[in-house]
Amino acid sequence: MHDRHDIRRSHFGFEFCLEGIQFVLKGHRFFLGCDAFASGDRESDLFKSKAVDGEYGFELFIIAMNDHLSSLRLFVRVARRGSFSAGGRELNIPQPTVSRMVAALERKVGVALFTRTTRAVTLTEAGADFLARVEPILSALDEAEYAVRGTGELRGVLRVGLSSTFAIREIAPRLPTFMDQHRALRVELVADDMRQNFVSESIDIGLRFGSLPDSTAVARRIAAWPRVIVASPAYLERFGVPQTPADLAAHSVIVGPSRLGPAWTFRKNGKVTSVRVGGRLTATVNEVATAAAVAGLGLTSMASVGCRGEIENGSLVRVLADWDMGSVELHAVFPDGRGAKPSARTFADFLVADSAKWSAV
Numbered sequence: 551m552h553d554r555h556d557i558r559r560s561h562f563g564f565e566f567c568l569e570g571i572q573f574v575l576k577g578h579r580f581f582l583g584c585d586a587f588a589s590g591d592r593e594s595d596l597f598k599s600k601a602v603d604g605e606y607g608f609e610l611f612i613i614a615m616n617d618h619l620s621s622l623r624l625f626v627r628v629a630r631r632g633s634f635s636a637g638g639r640e641l642n643i644p645q646p647t648v649s650r651m652v653a654a655l656e657r658k659v660g661v662a663l664f665t666r667t668t669r670a671v672t673l674t675e676a677g678a679d680f681l682a683r684v685e686p687i688l689s690a691l692d693e694a695e696y697a698v699r700g701t702g703e704l705r706g707v708l709r710v711g712l713s714s715t716f717a718i719r720e721i722a723p724r725l726p727t728f729m730d731q732h733r734a735l736r737v738e739l740v741a742d743d744m745r746q747n748f749v750s751e752s753i754d755i756g757l758r759f760g761s762l763p764d765s766t767a768v769a770r771r772i773a774a775w776p777r778v779i780v781a782s783p784a785y786l787e788r789f790g791v792p793q794t795p796a797d798l799a800a801h802s803v804i805v806g807p808s809r810l811g812p813a814w815t816f817r818k819n820g821k822v823t824s825v826r827v828g829g830r831l832t833a834t835v836n837e838v839a840t841a842a843a844v845a846g847l848g849l850t851s852m853a854s855v856g857c858r859g860e861i862e863n864g865s866l867v868r869v870l871a872d873w874d875m876g877s878v879e880l881h882a883v884f885p886d887g888r889g890a891k892p893s894a895r896t897f898a899d900f901l902v903a904d905s906a907k908w909s910a911v
Contacts (some may be wrong), residue, residue, distance in 0.1 A: 621655045622684055629681050686751050704735040708893040711753040715836040717741040727899050755894040756883040769881040770898050775853040775904040777875040780866040785846040795825045802848030803829035808838030816873040853878035
């Protein structure tokens with residue numbers, strides 16, 4: 551055994567040292583060597599009856615089970631963070647202990663879960679498969695605990711997939727209220743203007759604009775905004791204000807990520823008009839298209855929520871407002887194949903209740 555200075559108290563109430571774990575049970579000090587957790591030796595496996603017989607057998611069995619669950623939770627955090635130290639910080643476990651626990655888990659399952667380099671920690675193919683199988687199980691355990699407690703307290707991690715513009719403009723400013731209501735919950739915003747893969751990125755709830763592809767996923771409508779055309783006052787002063795959709799042919803158009811295609815469709819008094827548009831500038835991120843319009847590079851089209859602040863402060867002006875371009879709906883989408891986590895459902899409820907503040911411009 552190393553001296554007391556080499557012992558580290560873990561988040562789970564045990565004292566970890568290089569050779570194993572010490573703990574006190576009913577006034578007796580116990581030591582479990584690392585081999586007991588991961589050697590694969592049937593004689594030393596804590597889950598075998600021989601190792602848990604005796605006066606404290608049941609307590610030792612529970613400790614071993616808790617330790618295994620803790621290792622699985624740690625594995626998930628390391629996989630998601632791509633770092634032993636970052637994953638350990640989330641669970642208040644020092645990096646050396648994280649390395650030992652992950653190594654012990656790898657020995658237990660009999661396969662390498664991570665590829666380690668000096669720059670990064672990445673999942674192996676087996677590790678990615680293990681993650682896809684383990685994470686839903688841990689989520690189901692969290693949900694079971696939530697249901698049994700009956701207190702409405704949310705715990706664990708909620709991963710939200712959404713676009714970067716919506717995360718910056720609308721969700722981040724609203725998070726303090728939601729997180730104040732659920733102080734034991736951690737929220738991870740997976741912001742990407744490409745739609746996230748629910749399975750590989752373990753998304754619990756996705757916020758999706760526009761039409762939804764055919765899917766077995768469960769979706770809930772959150773809000774809708776009109777599609778608008780905007781330009782800066784300086785641009786309109788220089789090139790004129792379009793009065794009809796046909797006038798757009800003489801204007802520069804910033805092609806944004808709205809997936810409208812080369813033809814924009816308008817409706818007015820039962821009449822439908824389509825106009826082909828094009829431009830020298832294409833932006834794959836809505837925030838870039840908005841900034842380019844503010845800079846005077848041309849007209850652009852998007853959901854009004856994407857440029858509401860600029861319209862309110864006058865840096866962008868809406869044009870052809872009496873022509874209808876349809877609306878853009880926002881849906882909360884829950885993953886295929888598994889029930890929505892309580893935290894995901896609660897977050898969707900929060901957004902629906904708050905959607906009245908997202909009034910259309």
